[in-house]
Amino acid sequence: MPLIVITGLPGSGKTSRAKELEKYFIEHGKGPVHVVSESECIARAGYGVKESFTDPAKEKQIRATLKSEAMKLLSKTTLVILDGTNYIKGYRYEIFCASKNARTTQCTLHCAMTIEQRQQLREVITSQSASDNSGMLDCETFDALCLRYEEPLGSNRWDRPLFTVYTEEQLNLNQIESALFEQAPLPPNLATQNMPLSATNFLFELDKTTQTIIDQIASARKIGLQGPVEIPQAGIRAEVPPNMSVAQLNRHRRQFLNYVKMHTNVSSDITKIPAIFVQFLNTNTNGV
Secondary structure, eight states: OOEEEEEEOTTSSHHHHHHHHHHHHHHTTOOOEEEEEHHHHHHHHTOOHHHHHHOHHHHHHHHHHHHHHHHHHOOTTOEEEEESOOOOHHHHHHHHHHHHHTTOOEEEEEEEOOHHHHHHHHHHHHHHHHHOOSSOOOHHHHHHHHHHOOOOOTTSTTTOSEEEEETTSOOOHHHHHHHHHSSOOOOOOGGGOOOOOOOTTHHHHHHHHHHHHHHHHHHHHHTTOOSOEEETTTTEEEOOOTTOOHHHHHHHHHHHHHHHHHOTTSOOOGGGHHHHHHHHHHHHTTTO
């Protein structure tokens, strides 16, 4: 059954929208509906809201818990609503891959805020912070989240179909229902097929193979090639932006290596890794 990923800054109305969606789909016979709540996860962990966004280890733990809970609930008979900030595009991409592997449809609901609404919320946070120092969100943390927030884009396949709604707007529930229940789920691709990691020298070969591909892209740029770069061993082209530096490419390579180490659902067949890695680059460098 479908997955709805809600994303937005604190105070943007995410939880209210999650409750609205839950009520609508239950009333329209699409239940059971499970809401996986970031705020509830933070409370169970015993963290304050502030430290859950400022302590990298705790923030990573919260994200991992949310993803794990959502994926466990995904089934043929349930609808899952992931209610959280979900502000990192790489994290939303991971969820997208997991939902593809589960063969379910997915959409993204962006609870957006105008500059004026952000300023009004900031004033409220300031007044609350003056009287309460118990771990509530403060202006410094909120401002940092505003800067770090990677808004969803309809051009990103992991964000679409994308529905953007502001606080004062009505949510188009019929369109969301149509996107989730009248469309076929995307088929799993090489990057989401479930194969065990087994080869003893796999990580060594993984590092060498991905570095070779980065070197091929860098060499092509050095000789003036601005378009897609042919990667013979992958069988597909690397369509990364021509202005992307080697340092940026290596940052994406490290993200891929970490992703493979953390997820056993990536193929352990080293001959398939070039294609998977190039797919990863093409997806994650889109628009960069």
